[in-house]
Each structure stands twice: as structure tokens, then as C-alpha cells.
Amino acid sequence: MAFYYNEPSRTFSEYLLIPNKTSKECQPQNVSLRTPLVRFKRGETPALHLNMPLASAIMQSVSDHNMAIALARSGGISFVFCSQPIESQADMVRRVKKFKAGFVASDSNLRPDQTLHDVVAQMKRTGHSTIPITDDGTPNGTLMGILTSRDFRPHRADLKAPISNFMTPLAKLKYGREGISLSEANDMIWDHKLNCLPIVNDEGKLRYLVFRKDYDQHRENPEELVDAHKRLVVGAGINSRDYKERVPALVEAGADILCVDSSDGYTEWQFETIRYIKDTYGDSVRVGGGNVVEEEGFRYLVEAGADFVKVGVGPGSICITREQKGIGRGQASAVIEVAKARDALYNETGLYVPICSDGGLLLDYHVVLALAMGADFVMQGRYFARFDESPGRKLRVRGNFMKEYWGEGSDRARNWQRYDVGGDGGLSFEEGVDAYVPYAGRLKDNVEITTTKIKSTMCNCGALSIADLHRNARITLVSATSIREGGAHDVVLKESDRATEP
């Protein structure tokens, strides 16, 4: 006979936190959101941690190099999506590791012999108004000059004329040498009234551009997540098929941690993948596993050697796995059980394996609940897909700005490795949808609001750290009627367009 769980599967909206005593030192500025990312033994410090407990989902529509840079600068981590060829994923990882605040790698270059027609087309395509001209038109070719939208009048100039007739040639150009600091570059920008300062190496090859408009974005960010060489930390997704080729390429590119991306992690394929990485690289390569929703799956992946375990089957906003296949578990119930298993393992063996609650976090308070229930950090897709830095297009839908957001199991992503369990048959039905999410602006601004809310709730709970919250949180189930009591009720709202977004 089948095994039946006694409790129904529950989700975050069914719970609330009960305030604990808030001491005077319990103020948001004293709260630390630092949290372990990889397994460690009692008394040891984890080899990797996050400065705030947010990770972006392993998805085409969420985690590319731009997202990874923005999120690491705010203290969290992205796992660059793996539903792409190995080399392009490794290239994204490389871009994050090479990132230097304020120094932008140029991606719209032309040759001096190309025409103004090419310039107009380039500007239209990229939206950039500054085009570096290099000998071979590549981003790191020898710098020959710069052409900006102020150097020619598109409707008057002969668009067949060569760029060399209009560009500011190198001889008349102010440029910096590689190795210059950001503040020195900014001094040059101000002293010479420039909008853009190209940076070249000793051989005259273009390395970066520094823009005036970016100046105030490059203030030091105290939460920035960096490695021992002050490079941003980045993760990368892998699958349980091509890992023998993908893992070495990602390691070579500089990925700090990997994560097996699977909707069901309690499988022999996943066990073998993690085991192979640990047997080959030991602890020099870190890898998370998942997703699981109960104790046995958690223990299985820990035994394989997983550095962290991701929790969640079916809660994602774009996910239709439960509808399609009838598998899954309410995300709160899953986190509660796996956190219990994690704590039991720690008490038995002194080994702490962090857990990540993945998907289904609709409101900011759901993040605090997931943490209070025992998650060490959370992974989100929809939340991050709304920001400027996500890869999806921004477009106007019925009068509102939206960003595209599609599931890895959707036809669009065609991530066959993730949803096709064995065999070479490919994707026979979809487990995710292709959708829009309301556009929400810059990551940094939104993450600041979210973390401020998290810290504020933690103060209500008398917790100065996530470990305090794990130990001391008091959580209650809420009845359907009291959920109604929680929102604005029995009043007539002045704004009818009150958003349901966090």
C-alpha cells in the first residue's frame, strides 16, 4: 500500500511569524544576512558564504553574466544557466570573473573602412551612441579612434562615406592605460570633459571603456561578494548528461561553485554526477544538488557529496510540473522537513549541509518565512526576471512594461536534460510556461528593499543573524479567514491598481 503523509502539503502563505522579544540592539543595521553556501564541519568556517541569502535561478530568462554581476555586487549569487552550449556558458562565467566595476568591455566596435551606414545600423541595434573603432572591428583590436552620434548628422552626411572621415582619431583622443584605477579614470574624464575614456594596453589594444554616466554607480558596495582575488563570485548550473565535458570548462572559466539543475534530484543520475565531481576534484570544486522535498532525498544527495541541497518540486511561478505529472509538495512543508533532516544530520555527525528553498516565493515575507523554517538561502526566478539585468526582452504589454520570463521546461527553453529523464527521446510535453512579469527596474534598488524588509522582520523576531532566526523563530499556521484579515480590508482603496508584487 502507498505511504500517506499525515499532514497536507503547505505553502508559505499559510504561515506567519510571531514576534519574539526585540532587544534594543535588534536594529536593522546590526542584522547580518551572511549565510553558508557550502557544507562545513562543526566549529569550522564554511569555505564559501553569501553576504545575503538570495540566489538567482538557473534559467535562460534569469541568470546570464549581467545578472550574475549585478547580484554578486549586491552580495548574492547567480547560477549561470546551463541550457546552452558549454562554450557560451563558460564565456558568461569568464565575463563575470573579469568584471571590474566601472570598466566596461566594449561590444559595439567597427573598422575605420566601414561606412556611416554601418554606424547607424550598429547604433540602432545596440542603442549605444559611442562606437570604438579598432583595426579589425573586434572588441580588443588596436584602437584607431572613436565615433559618437555627435560626429555626424545622419540625414545630411553621405552614409556611404568611410568612418575614418568622421571619427576622432587616436592622435587626438584622450585614453587611459590598462592598470589605471577607476578614480584616476574618472579624474581624466572630469579634467578633459569627456563622456567616455577608452583604456588600452601597452600594445595599443582596446581593453575597456569608462563612461561618465556610470560614475556614481561605482561607489564601493560593502556587501559585494568577491573571491580571494577580489573578483566577483559566480555559480554555474550543470546537468547530469554532459558533465564530464561541461564541468572542466566551467572550472577553467573560474566558476566558484556549480549546481546540478534538475526538477527531480533524487535520482541515480544525479548521484553519479556529484560523485564523479567529488572523486575527480575533491573539495576544490564545490557542487550543489537538488531538487528534493523530503529527508531521504536530502540524505541521498549528502551521501553523494553535495555541498548544498536545493529544495522544491513544483512551486515555481512558471512551473506546471504538478499539473502535468502530479508530483511535488507544498514548498513550506518541503523546507520544514528538509531543514529538520539537515539539523538531525548536524546533531548526529557535526556536518552542516546548507539548504536552499527554490521557487514559489511570491512576496518578500515568504523569503523570511523560508529562512525562519530553516533555509540557509533562497533561489528565485520570477523575482529577478523583472529587473533590467535579466536577459529577457522588456516590452509594453497592454500599456504596461513587462519583461519576458519563461520556464526551463517550456518549449522555448528546450532544456531537455532537465526534464527528460533518460533516453534520447527529447521533450515530449512541457513542464513550464512562457510568460511576462511586470518590469521592476534595477536589481540593486529592489534587492535593497527586500533585504531591508527581511532585516526588519528579523528584528521583530529578535534575530540578529539567520542562525538566530533558525533557532528562535516562532511560526503559526493561519486559517483561511485570518489570511483575509492580513491584507487591507473593509476599506475602499484609493488606488485601484495596487500591485500584488513584493
Ligand code: IMP
Ligand atoms: P520562481 O522563483 O517561482 O519563478 O521559480 C523559479 C524556479 O522554478 C527555478 O529555480 C526552478 O527550480 C523552477 N523552474 C524553472 N523552470 C521551470 C519549468 O519550466 N518548470 C518547472 N519549474 C521550473
